[in-house]
Structure formats: structure tokens, C-alpha cells
Amino acid sequence: MKSILIAMDESKSAKSALSIGVALARICGAKVKGLYVEDIMRLLEWQPAELISAGMGFSSAIPETKPTVEQVEVEKGFIAEANRLEKNFKETCKKFAVNHTFLTKRGRVHEIIKEITKTVDMTVIGRRGKTYPETSKEPGPVTDNLLRQTTRPVLVVPEDAKVNNKILIAYDGSQNAQRALSIGAAFAKLLNFDVRVVSVANDIDSAQKPLDEANEFLTPYELNATYVVDFGAAMPWKAIIDQIKIFDPGLVVIGAFGENRLVELIFGSTTKQVIMEATCPVLLCR
Known part of the structure; x- marks a missing residue:
């Protein structure tokens, strides 16, 4: 970098x-x-009345405007x-x-x-x-x-962010998560941080597969890494936040936003929820 x-x-x-x-x-x-x-x-909040009038069609002439007192301030x-x-x-x-x-x-x-x-x-x-x-x-x-x-x-x-020597990486095998895992590994190696990788899915088999991928990927980095499977959670972000509370990391690394905005509107965004709850910096990757 x-x-x-x-x-x-x-x-x-x-x-x-x-x-x-x-x-x-x-x-x-x-x-x-x-x-x-x-x-x-902030400047456009204080448009001169003549310019607004012209824009609304009440006047055909475009005035030669001067900055308002508010705009000068x-x-x-x-x-x-x-x-x-x-x-x-x-x-x-x-x-x-x-x-x-x-x-x-x-x-x-x-x-x-x-x-x-x-x-x-x-x-x-x-x-x-x-x-x-x-x-x-x-x-x-x-x-x-x-x-x-x-x-x-x-x-x-966040405000008054706390940092320490631990990184939590959320991994589900998606393209954004793959980038997050790669960048998180590079940071962990550079900073000599401990790593915890969490995989969240509806059932244990679906959660274990991404975790096995992460383990294989991280092995050459020779990091002090642990791996956690979490399954059955109604909302993935809840499981990630639980791991944040347990592991108490100084950095969280996740993929930024999924592709389905409708699902996000209905069930909530994992990205947004993690940012809201974390008291440490959150590194987001796309």
C-alpha cells in the first residue's frame, strides 16, 4: 500500500x-x-430570490446575481x-x-x-x-x-475508535468477501495481528465450506488464526456483531454490501449494521 x-x-x-x-x-x-x-x-441553500424566481418561470430574464450575505458567511x-x-x-x-x-x-x-x-x-x-x-x-x-x-x-x-492487535474477518465466499480476506490477511501479516475468521450461514455445512476456503488461503501467511462457524442466525449481521463482542477486535474486515438491494431493504444491510455497532474501525472491500 x-x-x-x-x-x-x-x-x-x-x-x-x-x-x-x-x-x-x-x-x-x-x-x-x-x-x-x-x-x-451549503452555498445553494442561499440562492438569491431573483434567481429562484427565474428558475420557476416567474421571470424570463436571468439576473446578474451577487452573493447573498449568507453565502459570503x-x-x-x-x-x-x-x-x-x-x-x-x-x-x-x-x-x-x-x-x-x-x-x-x-x-x-x-x-x-x-x-x-x-x-x-x-x-x-x-x-x-x-x-x-x-x-x-x-x-x-x-x-x-x-x-x-x-x-x-x-x-x-467511529468516534473515539479503539484499536488493538486483533482482526475479525467475516467470510462467506462471495467476491467481495474474497477481497476482504485477502486484504485482511495482508494487514494481519504487516501488523502482526491475531485473526479470527467467522463464517455465517443457514446450516453448518454451508457455513463450514467458506471457512475451509479461508483456512487454506490463510495458511501460507503463517498467522495466529482461529475459525468460527455460526449458523442458524436469522440475520447474518447479528452473528457477526456477536463475534465482535466476544473477540473484541481492533479491526473488522468485511465485504461491502451485497448485490440485492431489495433483500437489503427488507432484512437490513449487514454492512450498515456492522458499521453501526462496531466500536473499532471497519475495513470494507468491494
Whole structure:
């Protein structure tokens, strides 16, 4: 791993993401890109009345608009926030002696982040941004959209994330899970972490087959690995969360989202539920 993107704002989870992302970059010898996106939607909330009138057809002329007072204040806020974030980012990177660069872009936040992910090996992002209610356990919309759209691994970091030397990998044999197993093994080897692989299915035979695959795959890595079969659970995510509580990992690695959105709507998303419940970073792979 040679490059890591850290998406930044002033939320608690983004601050945790910065610390963990930079520490990981030092271990990997990777360069870090810090990214702050000026959310254009905050400016569009304050469209001049004349422009809105023209857009609705009440006026045929397109006015020569000037920024509203609110838009000027938003612009000032962008500059101040970017300066604070850049200062904190550079101080953190220098502390860990990590090669780094800081970027400020303007646009729709999830679209800008998605484009920058194409230039790095992995993205680190907080579970939810500062504009999303802290009382909610769900990942924010920017994080959710990024997980669905990027093909790069994404490390989702909760507020006050705890880390230790244990990795939990959920494996079901799917393509996304195969990528998760491969990346999880590489991290475990690099960091010298203990590994637990959990396989969840409706019956023991269906759960055991993926576990045997995982065992064969991980054997050459010579890791301290254990394997757990969990079957009969009504919802796979419940079994994974149970293993998180039992094993108490410092990192969870899973495949990001299944292909069936209808099933996800009816039964709930394993990806989202694990992100909501985990108190450690969750690495998601597609």
C-alpha cells in the first residue's frame, strides 16, 4: 500500500480517522492525501430570490446575481475550516514522519471523494460527518454513498475508535468477501495481528465450506488464526456483531454490501449494521 486518502471535516469521527489513517500510513510507508471538500450544497441553500424566481418561470430574464450575505458567511466558513484542518493534518503527519499533501476541493462531497479514491490504494473516512446528527448510529450519507460507489477499500472509523492487535474477518465466499480476506490477511501479516475468521450461514455445512476456503488461503501467511462457524442466525449481521463482542477486535474486515438491494431493504444491510455497532474501525472491500 503506497497511498491513503483521508477525508476530513471537523466531526469527532473524522478526527479519529485522521489519527488512525496517519498511523497506518507510517506502518505501510504510504503517502497520505488529506482532503477537505467545500460542500457546494451549503452555498445553494442561499440562492438569491431573483434567481429562484427565474428558475420557476416567474421571470424570463436571468439576473446578474451577487452573493447573498449568507453565502459570503459560508465562504468565510469554508476558508476558516480548511485552514484549521490543514494545520491539524500537517502537524499530525509531521509527528508521524509521514509524506503528505493536503487538498481542498469544491463540489458535492461524496462525488469529489469518489473521484479522488481512484488515485489511491485506500480511503479512510469517519463514520459520519459533522452535519449528520451525532445521536444517530447510522453512517452518514457521504460515507454510505462512497461505500456503494468506490471499488477501493474504505476504512470507516467511529468516534473515539479503539484499536488493538486483533482482526475479525467475516467470510462467506462471495467476491467481495474474497477481497476482504485477502486484504485482511495482508494487514494481519504487516501488523502482526491475531485473526479470527467467522463464517455465517443457514446450516453448518454451508457455513463450514467458506471457512475451509479461508483456512487454506490463510495458511501460507503463517498467522495466529482461529475459525468460527455460526449458523442458524436469522440475520447474518447479528452473528457477526456477536463475534465482535466476544473477540473484541481492533479491526473488522468485511465485504461491502451485497448485490440485492431489495433483500437489503427488507432484512437490513449487514454492512450498515456492522458499521453501526462496531466500536473499532471497519475495513470494507468491494
